[in-house]
Amino acid sequence: MQVEEFLERSARRLGGKTALVCGERRFTYQEVNDCANVLAHSMISEGIMRGDRVAVYMDNTPEAVISIYAILKAGAVFLMINPTTKSDKLAYILNNSRARGILTDFDKFKAAQECWKQTPHLSLIFVGRANSSDLSSPNGAKVLSLDHVLQSRSSTLTAPRKRCIDIDLAALIYTSGSTGRPKGVMMAHLNIVTAATSITTRLENHEGDIIFSVLPLSFNYGLYQSLMAFLFGGTLVLERSFNYTYASLDKMVKEKATGLPIVPTMMAILLQMNLEPFDFSNLRYITNTAAALPTDHIQLIRKTMPGVAIYSMYGLTECKRACCLPPDQIDIRPTSVGLALPNEELYLVNEADERLGPGEVGELVVRGANVMKGYWELPEETEKVLRPGPLPGEKVLYTGDLFKTDEEGYLYFVGRKDDIIKSQGEKVSPVEVENVLYKLREVEEAGVVGISDRILGDLVCAVVMLREGATLTENDLLLHCNRHLEIYMIPKKVIIRKEHLPRTETGKLNKRTLKIQIEEGQL
Amino acid sequence: MEAIEKEVRCFIIEHFLFGSGGNGLKSADSLLEKGVIDSTGVLELVSFLETTFHFKVEDHEIIPDHLDSIGNIVVFVDRKKKSA
Numbered sequence: 001m002q003v004e005e006f007l008e009r010s011a012r013r014l015g016g017k018t019a020l021v022c023g024e025r026r027f028t029y030q031e032v033n034d035c036a037n038v039l040a041h042s043m044i045s046e047g048i049m050r051g052d053r054v055a056v057y058m059d060n061t062p063e064a065v066i067s068i069y070a071i072l073k074a075g076a077v078f079l080m081i082n083p084t085t086k087s088d089k090l091a092y093i094l095n096n097s098r099a100r101g102i103l104t105d106f107d108k109f110k111a112a113q114e115c116w117k118q119t120p121h122l123s124l125i126f127v128g129r130a131n132s133s134d135l136s137s138p139n140g141a142k143v144l145s146l147d148h149v150l151q152s153r154s155s156t157l158t159a160p161r162k163r164c165i166d167i168d169l170a171a172l173i174y175t176s177g178s179t180g181r182p183k184g185v186m187m188a189h190l191n192i193v194t195a196a197t198s199i200t201t202r203l204e205n206h207e208g209d210i211i212f213s214v215l216p217l218s219f220n221y222g223l224y225q226s227l228m229a230f231l232f233g234g235t236l237v238l239e240r241s242f243n244y245t246y247a248s249l250d251k252m253v254k255e256k257a258t259g260l261p262i263v264p265t266m267m268a269i270l271l272q273m274n275l276e277p278f279d280f281s282n283l284r285y286i287t288n289t290a291a292a293l294p295t296d297h298i299q300l301i302r303k304t305m306p307g308v309a310i311y312s313m314y315g316l317t318e319c320k321r322a323c324c325l326p327p328d329q330i331d332i333r334p335t336s337v338g339l340a341l342p343n344e345e346l347y348l349v350n351e352a353d354e355r356l357g358p359g360e361v362g363e364l365v366v367r368g369a370n371v372m373k374g375y376w377e378l379p380e381e382t383e384k385v386l387r388p389g390p391l392p393g394e395k396v397l398y399t400g401d402l403f404k405t406d407e408e409g410y411l412y413f414v415g416r417k418d419d420i421i422k423s424q425g426e427k428v429s430p431v432e433v434e435n436v437l438y439k440l441r442e443v444e445e446a447g448v449v450g451i452s453d454r455i456l457g458d459l460v461c462a463v464v465m466l467r468e469g470a471t472l473t474e475n476d477l478l479l480h481c482n483r484h485l486e487i488y489m490i491p492k493k494v495i496i497r498k499e500h501l502p503r504t505e506t507g508k509l510n511k512r513t514l515k516i517q518i519e520e521g522q523l
Numbered sequence: 524m525e526a527i528e529k530e531v532r533c534f535i536i537e538h539f540l541f542g543s544g545g546n547g548l549k550s551a552d553s554l555l556e557k558g559v560i561d562s563t564g565v566l567e568l569v570s571f572l573e574t575t576f577h578f579k580v581e582d583h584e585i586i587p588d589h590l591d592s593i594g595n596i597v598v599f600v601d602r603k604k605k606s607a
Contacts, residue, residue, distance in 0.1 A: 059556065084558040107556065241555055242562045247586040269562060273582045424563070455563060479541035487561050 002189040003170045004072035006196070006230040007033055008159060014207070014233050021237045021255060022062045029233075030155060032066060038153040039070035039126075039146075040160050043101060046124050046142060050075035050163040053172060054101040054124075055094060056217070057081040057108055060240050063128050063146060064217050065226050067103040072170060075163030076101070079172040079184070082218040083108065084487040087115040089182075094119045097172055097184055097376065103146060106130040113138055166190040172376055173220055175317040178418040180431030184376030185317045195320035195370040196228045198341040202324050203259070203285060203311065209234040210282075212257035214242040214266070219426060220317050221289055225261055234259075242266050249278050258284040263425030264291050268455045271300050280305050289313040289321070290425030291457045292413060295334045302331065312337050314413060318385065319366045319397050322346055323411055336410040344368035346411070348403055361404045361414050366397040419511050421450035421458045428460055428489045430511070436484045437462060437477065442470035445501045448491065449515045461518055462491040465500060472496070495523045527576075528597045534571050535593065539564060550594035555587070565590065572596070578603045 010019070011033035019029040027035075048054060054071045056078060058064040071078040079097055081090060090112055094102065101124040104112075109127045116122070116138035127135055128146040135143040164170075170192050172184040211229045213236060215222030229236035237255045239248055249270075252260065260283060262270075267288070286301070286308055293312060301310065310330050314337035315321035323346060325338030340346040347355055348362035356362040367389055374382035389396035402414040421428040430448035437446040445465040450458030462481075466472055474494040481490045495518070502513040517523050528550070536542060539559045554560040560568065568590060569580045580603075589599040 243555055243560065243565045244586050244590070245562070246582045246584075265562070269566065272566075277583075424561075455566075475537075475541050479543050482541050487558055 001193050002072065002162070002164060002166055003192050003196075003227060004036070004069050004159075006227060007036060007069045010230050010233040017207075017233070018235050019230065020062055020065055021235065022060070023240070025062055027062055029230075031153075032062075032069070032230075033159075034153045034155050034157065035066045035150050036069035036073055037157045037159050039066060039149055040073035041157065042144070042149045043070065043074040043076065043124070044160055046101075046144070048074050048076050048101055048124065051169065052076045052100040053079055053097040054103070055079045055081050055097070055099045057083060057085070057090065057102055057104040057112075058128070058217075059083045059105070060213075060217055060222070060238050061105075061128070062238070063103070063105075063150070065236070065238065066150070067126075068217075068223075068226065069230075071101075073159055075160070075168075077169045077172055079174065080218040080223055081174070082216065082486045086484050086486075087112050088484060089486075091115040091118040093174055093182065093184075094122060096181075100124060101126070104128070105146075106134065109143075110134075116141070164189065166193065169373065173223075173317050175220075176420060176427040176429035176432060177381070178420060178429060178431065179381075180429050180435050182429075182432070183378055183381060186373040186376055187320075188373050191370055191372060192227065192320070194343060194368065196224060196231050198343050198368075198370060199224070199321055199324075200228050200232050201342045203287070205232040205234060205259070207233040209259050209284070210237060210255060210257045211235070211259040211261065212237045212239070212248075212252040212255065213261055214239040214248055215261060215263070216241075220320065221261060221263070221425070224320065242269070245269055245273060249273075249275075253278050253280070253282070256282040258282055259287070260285070261287045261289075264288065264293050264297070264457055265424040265455055267293055267297050267301065271297060275304050280308060283308050285309040285311060285327070287311045287313055289315055291422045292335065292337070294454075298330060298334045314338075314401075314411070316399055316401070317372075318399070319344075319368070319371045321370070322364065322366050322399070325410070329410070333406070333410055336406070336412050338410060344370060348405065349398075358405050358407045358409075361402055363417065364399045364401050364403045364411070366399060367394075371395065371397045419449070421448075421460055423450065423456050423458050423460050424488050425457065426488050428458075433460065433462060433481070433485065433489060433491065436481055437464060439484070440472065440477070440480055442466050442472050443477075445509075447501045447509050447511065447514050449511050449518065451493070451515065451518055453492075456492070459493060460489065460491045461493040461495070463495045463497060463501060463514060463518065463523060465497055493518075497523055524597055524601055527600050528593060530575060531572075531596050531600070532593055534568075534575075535559065538567065538571070548593070550597075551592050553587075553591050554593075555591055568596075572600060576600050576604060578607050 011029040015030035105128040126146040174182040213225040309327035345367040386395040453459035502510040
């Protein structure tokens with residue numbers, strides 16, 4: 001099975017059913033499928049080939065969801081790019097993946113003019129919400145109006161002939177790495193189908209489910225909502241953001257949503273509100289991943305929504321999702337992330353690669369068809385995390401995350417082996433932020449760490465020592481970060497100090513000491 | 524209204540754009556679509572409005588019609604001040 005068949009199979013069975021709701025716009029399965037077909041044909045006729053990479057650089061809109069399926073129907077590989085990504089990083093991702101096409105909207109197309117000049121592989125740009133008179137080509141690439149293509153859809157247009165098999169790539173998912181440059185996680189159709197099937201099986205999803213998602217489609221967790229809902233023939237209510245919590249909850253109740261995927265930041269914001277006016281009787285489950293929910297938040301939400309099942313999960317982009325705590329265990333072991341998902345095997349190993357028993361802390365290893373194919377064009381990085389498994393030729397994923405289990409095998413997250421920061425559930429590479437700061441000549445030393453925060457999980461904090469005579473202020477540094485980083489990566493706090501940053505004996509930046517100094521207010 | 528707009532614009536530019544790029548921000552521009560503000564930013568904006576203009580923003584008032592552009596914020600603040 002291939003990922004686009006999630007949509008095609010549901011469109012055949014449930015053509016007239018609402019598949020997608022976004023703002024005031026509602027689409028049936030037939031409509032989404034017709035739109036995706038016409039867009040896929042357009043891509044193919046413009047020269048997109050099997051295996052070509054095509055990026056989606058859009059907010060949460062119906063066009064973004066249609067684009068994902070159209071790219072797959074064209075036999076190409078999709079990559080989702082956070083809509084707040086700035087020109088230089090956008091160019092890096094497009095060049096690293098050698099993307100042939102991109103779908104975006106007019107504001108972003110105009111704002112990223114600098115990027116288009118630096119992306120020689122890009123030959124096709126679809127621009128949404130645009131007047132065709134404004135669509136001059138920035139770099140010789142062909143520029144087409146996305147709305148114009150979609151308006152020409154017809155239900156007689158069939159899907160393009162299949163060009164892929166299920167071990168072909170379906171997606172490149174860029175994720176922050178400890179090296180500072182984002183890495184493209186290669187997910188084959190089989191990987192995504194396996195992960196989506198495991199999760200929907202554990203959640204007992206069915207056609208009656210209505211998922212209410214405020215998570216960005218560029219965030220793996222948000223992306224999968226648009227894949228899983230179509231897999232089981234449910235409805236996806238896609239919101240632009242969680243900025244307006246009250247309006248979002250109101251919409252969720254009106255749409256009779258049954259499933260709500262969240263990250264802990266959203267839960268913290270929710271619990272600051274008076275939730276009494278809302279009738280949550282249709283809500284069947286909440287999923288949480290990306291970071292652990294604080295125990296007091298779990299207790300509070302259990303009290304407010306006693307009939308709602310809470311699924312605490314853990315995963316990473318490289319395998320999508322690994323484990324999940326059965327909801328009947330949430331009051332018994334609230335800090336656990338549960339057991340392996342169906343059709344996956346998990347175990348812990350020590351430094352000598354020996355399997356560990358209950359109570360022992362070790363690295364989590366994931367075995368299953370959900371595990372990625374590797375990092376795009378990074379064989380050495382791939383080899384570090386994909387290592388030989390029990391069967392000849394098989395690879396298993398070493399997650400870099402430390403866990404322990406209890407006597408009954410339930411998993412507990414202990415910590416990360418690297419110093420990646422999790423802000424609002426999204427991974428932030430400290431090195432990536434430090435590299436942006438080092439672009440300023442006046443910065444002599446920069447250290448970025450995550451400081452524990454009730455709302456954000458980790459608060460991104462930058463400590464900088466300037467060169468002698470430099471007159472930059474904290475605000476200048478923030479402004480610089482704002483020009484180069486996605487919104488969730490921008491430090492919430494910047495400290496300029498006169499002394500050198502703490503170092504280890506080998507001369508490496510001592511992040512642990514730096515963190516303690518910040519937390520104890522020594523800076 | 525002009526005084527309100529000046530204060531609100533100043534806060535947004537200083538706080539979310541770090542003092543620059545405000546010239547390109549039109550009163551009707553969506554703060555969400557322009558990538559100016561995220562969910563925790565909305566909470567900071569609400570806290571700023573409450574402190575500066577001395578009224579309480581109720582949960583049900585935190586909606587895009589009131590807060591998603593400088594123009595919307597100005598109309599909302601003006602109405603709240605008059606009804607206070």
